[in-house]
Amino acid sequence: MAQINPYINFKGNCEEAFNFYKSVFGGEFAFIGRYKDMPPSENGHAHEIDGEKIMHISLPISKETLLMGSDVGGEWAEYTIDGNNIQISINVDSENEATQIFNGLSAGGRINMALEKTFWGSFFGMLTDKFGINWMVSYDYNQQK
Known part of the structure; x- marks a missing residue:
């Protein structure tokens, strides 16, 4: 979930x-x-x-x-202004689910950080969807089931 x-x-x-x-x-x-x-x-x-x-x-x-x-x-500071400084972070249960959601949300939008493995133990990416909403998609490899 x-x-x-x-x-x-x-x-x-x-x-x-x-x-x-x-x-x-x-x-x-x-x-x-x-x-x-x-x-x-x-x-x-x-x-x-x-x-x-x-x-x-x-x-x-x-x-x-x-x-x-x-x-x-x-470089990110110039794009951060009051009002657009809030993102929706979605944490999912698998790398596959992260990929599916990331690809779906980024269709017609802009990828700000490609979905990839990170040093903090997540499969993570950031995007702005075609409606201008900022999203963060993450699967934590260390999450407890």
Whole structure:
């Protein structure tokens, strides 16, 4: 079964925003990763971002929902404006399902990051569909069944 979560991009104040959301919703962060933690061979744009900035953060809102986010910078920052900084993240149960959904959603749209294996253990890609909606598709190889 697929899980859909909101994913918010920030221009440098992700940590501040998520500490605020944590004060509202409660709970603890499930994950906090910083750009300095990325392997040096990954996408070059990450090296243009302050290493202390948030690469990925997640805050459980309920058993079924995570609020997720990151700071953007480098070449991606110019495309991030208030209003288009929210993406829909869909997490699926198999690589095959990820491919099927990614290909379906990207038809007539734009692929922003090809669907591929990542250093964090996911089969992941990003796209903008033909209606201008931003999507992230992910299959986590380490998920528990």
